[in-house]
Amino acid sequence: MDPSTDAVRIRNVTKIFAGIPVVEDLSLDIPQGCLYVLLGPNGAGKTTTLRMLVGLTHPDTGTINILGQDVADGYARTNAHIAYLPDEPLLYDLLKPVEYMDFVAGLWSIEPTVAKRRSEELLQQFNLWEHRGKLVKSFSRGMRQKLSFAGAMLHDPKILILDEPLTGLDAIAAKQMKDILQDLVKQGITIILTTHILDVAERIADRIGIISRGKLVEEGSFAELKQKLGNFDNLENLFIRVVGA
Numbered sequence: 092m093d094p095s096t097d098a099v100r101i102r103n104v105t106k107i108f109a110g111i112p113v114v115e116d117l118s119l120d121i122p123q124g125c126l127y128v129l130l131g132p133n134g135a136g137k138t139t140t141l142r143m144l145v146g147l148t149h150p151d152t153g154t155i156n157i158l159g160q161d162v163a164d165g166y167a168r169t170n171a172h173i174a175y176l177p178d179e180p181l182l183y184d185l186l187k188p189v190e191y192m193d194f195v196a197g198l199w200s201i202e203p204t205v206a207k208r209r210s211e212e213l214l215q216q217f218n219l220w221e222h223r224g225k226l227v228k229s230f231s232r233g234m235r236q237k238l239s240f241a242g243a244m245l246h247d248p249k250i251l252i253l254d255e256p257l258t259g260l261d262a263i264a265a266k267q268m269k270d271i272l273q274d275l276v277k278q279g280i281t282i283i284l285t286t287h288i289l290d291v292a293e294r295i296a297d298r299i300g301i302i303s304r305g306k307l308v309e310e311g312s313f314a315e316l317k318q319k320l321g322n323f324d325n326l327e328n329l330f331i332r333v334v335g336a
């Protein structure tokens with residue numbers, strides 16, 4: 092894959108629910124290998140935007156391109172490159188981690204020996220290997236989050252789309268999650284996430300997009316945003332200034 096091809100290219104996308112545009116004329120480029128944080132107040136249209144990238148909802152107008160392929164040509168092709176983790180991931184309480192990973196491997200038709208090796212690697216990486224004998228129903232929120240994440244990585248995606256992956260995690264689980272995200276970016280994976288935790292966003296984001304009422308109102312690295320908007324000492328103050336205006 093040509094590294095200059097954007098991981099995600101959104102052009103003039105609008106999504107209307109019940110006559111109201113919840114995403115409006117949104118255009119956004121996300122380069123490969125970038126950790127991109129999408130910020131916005133409640134109801135701004137962040138989740139809707141992420142869902143359109145993977146075909147869980149469809150744009151009314153505009154185009155979406157994933158690694159050079161138009162999603163309109165078929166989500167099966169573009170989704171093969173993507174791991175999507177919704178804010179409330181679906182897990183099966185009566186499965187053990189390895190069984191869950193087998194189930195996900197089946198959905199992607201991953202060859203069983205490859206699936207077994209990769210599943211063990213991921214459970215190790217996410218510190219779940221020692222819990223492999225337990226049922227998911229005994230897992231904490233952080234463990235459930237990590238298991239969903241491990242499952243989402245099984246087909247070796249190039250782009251991770253994570254809706255509020257840090258919400259509800261304690262300090263240790265959040266630190267583990269941030270370390271995992273930064274490791275993955277170092278490996279060249281593109282990460283797009285939403286969060287309301289602005290101090291974390293400030294520390295980990297390569298680029299930040301701020302959405303307000305369905306529109307992209309600011310975009311750039313924190314340094315670029317500060318240069319443009321004023322030398323705010325933190326992202327929280329900058330964000331409030333942008334969305335409060």
Ligand SMILES: Nc1ncnc2c1ncn2[C@@H]1O[C@H](COP(=O)(O)OP(=O)(O)OP(=O)(O)O)[C@@H](O)[C@H]1O
Pocket residue numbers: 108109113131132133134135136137138139140
């Ligand atoms: N399926 C749907 N039908 C009707 N309205 C919807 C639907 N999905 C989302 N919306 C509306 O679209 C708007 C944007 O919602 P969205 O979930 O994308 O916001 P968000 O930025 O992710 O918010 P939050 O930070 O609260 O998660 C909201 O007003 C929401 O009620």
